[in-house]
Amino acid sequence: GDSVTQMEGPVTLSEEAFLTINCTYTATGYPSLFWYVQYPGEGLQLLLKATKADDKGSNKGFEATYRKETTSFHLEKGSVQVSDSAVYFCASYTGRRALTFGSGTRLQVQP
Amino acid sequence: DTGVSQDPRHKITKRGQNVTFRCDPISEHNRLYWYRQTLGQGPEFLTYFQNEAQLEKSRLLSDRFSAERPKGSFSTLEIQRTEQGDSAMYLCASSHKEQGGNTEAFFGQGTRLTVV
Numbered sequence: 001g002d003s004v005t006q007m008e009g010p011v012t013l014s015e016e017a018f019l020t021i022n023c024t025y026t027a028t029g030y031p032s033l034f035w036y037v038q039y040p041g042e043g044l045q046l047l048l049k050a051t052k053a054d055d056k057g058s059n060k061g062f063e064a065t066y067r068k069e070t071t072s073f074h075l076e077k078g079s080v081q082v083s084d085s086a087v088y089f090c091a092s093y094t095g096r097r098a099l100t101f102g103s104g105t106r107l108q109v110q111p
Numbered sequence: 112d113t114g115v116s117q118d119p120r121h122k123i124t125k126r127g128q129n130v131t132f133r134c135d136p137i138s139e140h141n142r143l144y145w146y147r148q149t150l151g152q153g154p155e156f157l158t159y160f161q162n163e164a165q166l167e168k169s170r171l172l173s174d175r176f177s178a179e180r181p182k183g184s185f186s187t188l189e190i191q192r193t194e195q196g197d198s199a200m201y202l203c204a205s206s207h208k209e210q211g212g213n214t215e216a217f218f219g220q221g222t223r224l225t226v227v
Contacts, residue, residue: 004153034215043115043220044154044202089153097167098144099204099216101153 002027006090006102013080013109021075021105023064023090031092033057033066033073034099038087047075047088080109115219117203123225124193131189132222136205143186144216145178146202147171154202160186161208193226200224 006023013019025031035047035057048057053068062077073090090102116135124130136143141162146154157176158168162183172178175193180186190197200223204216 036218044204044218046215046217049215091153098146098156098159099154100156101146103151103153 002031002092002094002100004090004092004100004102006088006105009087009104009106011105011107013107015082015109015111016079017109019075019077019080019084019107021088021090021107023073023075023102024071025073025090025092025100026071027092027094027100029094030068031094033064034091034093035062035064035073035075036089036091036101038089038104040086044089080107082109082111085109115203115205115217117201117219117222119222120220121223121225123227126195126226127192129189129191130193130224131187132201132203132224133185133187134203134205134219135185136203137217138184140205140207140217141183142206142208142216143180144204144206145186145188146204148200148202148221149198157188190224193224195226198224198226 004025032051034049036044037047048059050057050066056065064075087104087106089104091099118133144159145157148154160180175191178188200221202221203219206216
């Protein structure tokens with residue numbers, strides 16, 4: 001079945017550091033890929049998405065590129081802020097049922 | 112529209128009691144999903160509806176769980192004879208499925224269930 005694997009956290013960075021959160025997927029066919037973010041006490045929010053190979057999703061300074069050859073969708077940001085502290089979830093969708101989520105990566109950004 | 116809303120936000124119940132949660136999706140969305148999220152894990156799919164039809168149920172959804180979406184608008188998720196293992200965050204999401212594809216899923220803030 002479909003699955004999503006992402007790096008375990010927590011990831012602790014200083015403000016303005018570079019962020020990478022790894023995500024790989026297995027799926028039947030060619031899924032759409034997503035990053036969702038969950039801030040403390042809030043629901044899941046879509047951060048960015050990519051629907052086909054080589055697409056780059058971007059939002060709020062975050063980027064992720066759909067790499068079919070490595071089945072990856074790593075999340076990156078050049079300079080993190082304290083306000084980016086949250087849990088980040090990678091997810092895939094093949095159109096058959098519902099989103100398949102990874103286990104989440106907690107990011108803690110220190111001033 | 113204020114997005115997907117869930118009620119209650121928190122529920123504490125004694126083991127063996129029944130509980131019911133409600134989800135109001137975004138009004139024009141025809142798909143509604145239920146997920147369960149435990150601490151340190153990503154959301155796990157439970158079931159989903161297209162309009163009023165329940166199209167799929169996960170193996171996670173035991174016979175103590177039942178979900179309905181009677182008029183294709185709001186949905187309820189009932190858990191009968193709750194067990195401590197049912198303690199989790201229950202998330203609802205909605206999207207719009209049409210011939211050309213599916214919009215992104217919008218999530219509610221969830222209902223946190225604690226079974227004591």
